[in-house]
Amino acid sequence: MQLLAVPMxxxxxxxxxxxxxxxxxxxxxxxxxxxxxxxxxxxxxxxxALTPGTKVITTSGLVGIVEETDDDYVTLEISEGVLVQVVKAAIGRVIPDEDAAADEVEAPVAADEAPAATTATTTVVTDEADDAAKVDVPDAGKAGEKADGKVQDAPKLPPTHTEN
Incomplete structure (x- = not known):
């Protein structure tokens, strides 16, 4: 008998x-x-980039205007006449000026660039009787009942407190 080695x-x-x-x-x-x-x-x-007059929010949520900057500290005016000195690393973000943001939003439109839809005017005449007919007035039935006879559930409010 001969044994053969077979690899696994x-x-x-x-x-x-x-x-x-x-x-x-x-x-x-x-x-x-x-x-x-x-x-x-x-x-x-x-x-x-902090300069005096820049409005900032600190990481703790304090809002103020930069009055002075040093190597490590920034002096903020948080209210009229109230100055606070914070570490520069505590400055979270800079709040953009409202004037600059308003200028970007309200960019003037030249007469050549005016959309055609704004140049034409349309007059709509309505009759008060037609408007009154369009108003959906529910029938004076039971509370919570629609005009087609289906009952609508009253809205439920979440509990205001829990009882122990």
């Missing part, structure tokens, strides 16, 4: 299947760190 069937590609999750984890960490780096750079640009 392998799944093939064992190294790649073990390496793929590691590559995915490293890729996720790299992507997240890149996003955080961009966010830190945006915050640094915002803080560097």
């Amino acid at each position: 069937a392998s799944s093939g590609g064992g190294g790649i299947t073990l390496l793929l999750p590691l590559i995915l984890i490293v890729g996720m960490i790299w992507f997240m760190s890149r996003t955080q780096k961009k966010q830190r750079q945006r915050q640094a640009d915002t803080v560097a």
